[in-house]
Amino acid sequence: MATPPLKYNKAQIMLHWLSAALIIIMLFAGLVVLPNLPDGGFKAFAVQMHMLTGIAIFFLTLVRIVLKKKLQQPLYASTGNALLDKLGVVTHYALNIVTLLVVLAGIGFALSAGFWDVLWGVYVMPAHTDSALVGFFHEAHEILAFVLIGLIVLHVAGAVFHQHVLKDNLISRMKMR
Numbered sequence: 001m002a003t004p005p006l007k008y009n010k011a012q013i014m015l016h017w018l019s020a021a022l023i024i025i026m027l028f029a030g031l032v033v034l035p036n037l038p039d040g041g042f043k044a045f046a047v048q049m050h051m052l053t054g055i056a057i058f059f060l061t062l063v064r065i066v067l068k069k070k071l072q073q074p075l076y077a078s079t080g081n082a083l084l085d086k087l088g089v090v091t092h093y094a095l096n097i098v099t100l101l102v103v104l105a106g107i108g109f110a111l112s113a114g115f116w117d118v119l120w121g122v123y124v125m126p127a128h129t130d131s132a133l134v135g136f137f138h139e140a141h142e143i144l145a146f147v148l149i150g151l152i153v154l155h156v157a158g159a160v161f162h163q164h165v166l167k168d169n170l171i172s173r174m175k176m177r
């Protein structure tokens with residue numbers, strides 16, 4: 001069997017940082033920018049960008065999952081604590097799953113509220129914002145976004161722990177050079 005690489009593949013590294021940046025921008029846009037925009041053409045444009053970027057994130061996540069399965073990965077970096085190691089593995093799976101679910105809930109929200117056509121630049125206002133289905137998808141989209149924030153905090157805390165407590169320079173595996 002071939003020796004495992006010391007760092008991730010360049011495509012994985014690029015996709016990791018691109019996805020991280022887009023997800024953080026989407027969380028900020030969803031929680032801070034969109035709710036504070038007055039109804040109108042600019043808000044519809046902002047929602048259109050939000051929807052398009054979210055769908056792009058969905059496909060980027062699928063590509064990252066496939067690359068992880070297909071390419072040889074660096075060895076698992078143990079913390080020396082079985083519980084923390086488990087938490088690390090669960091967090092990595094959960095980050096991908098919750099990202100996919102946030103997007104699916106967003107799609108459900110846009111479809112059920114009747115403003116899917118905003119995606120193609122048809123700036124209609126939500127048609128049925130008060131139905132139970134719209135409420136369900138909207139809640140799910142919001143709650144999953146907060147779960148995603150929690151997972152990102154855990155993920156970053158893990159990276160900081162490796163870097164500054166264990167001092168194993170784990171971040172170098174995710175650097176382009």
Ligand code: HEM
Pocket residue numbers: 023026027029030031034035047050051052053054055057099102103104106107109110141142145
């Ligand atoms: C990683 C992907 C995504 C993230 C992190 C994200 C995050 C968020 C957040 C945090 C909100 C605010 C929720 C609230 O408090 O009401 C929001 C709103 C919204 N999202 Fe997403 N979203 C994503 C993808 C999508 C997708 C793919 C769609 C639809 C195709 C979508 C449609 C919407 C819509 C329509 C709103 C409400 C905008 C408004 O009228 O204020 N989102 N998003």
